[in-house]
Amino acid sequence: MILYTLRCSHDHHFEEWFSNSAEYDAKKQAAALVCPDCGDKEVAKAIMAPNVGKSHGAPAPAPTCGTPMGCGGCAYAGQH
Numbered sequence: 001m002i003l004y005t006l007r008c009s010h011d012h013h014f015e016e017w018f019s020n021s022a023e024y025d026a027k028k029q030a031a032a033l034v035c036p037d038c039g040d041k042e043v044a045k046a047i048m049a050p051n052v053g054k055s056h057g058a059p060a061p062a063p064t065c066g067t068p069m070g071c072g073g074c075a076y077a078g079q080h
């Protein structure tokens, strides 16, 4: 079973279980995917939020405001 996060054309997100990706394709072809919020059939797979930088790769660079010393008033105060 695969859990897909789906998104309708009104930007509602919901989840549906499928046996496999072929079942998703078949249901999409048959317009059997319906948004539970608004009944919209313009439903597509939502882009899953990428899980970046948790297990490998370089950590994201710290935000910077160009004044490395004493930048208490900048937008990043307290973050660096």
Ligand SMILES: [Zn+2]
Pocket (backbone or CB within 6 Å): 008, 009, 010, 011, 012, 035, 036, 037, 038, 039, 040
């Ligand atoms: Zn909707």
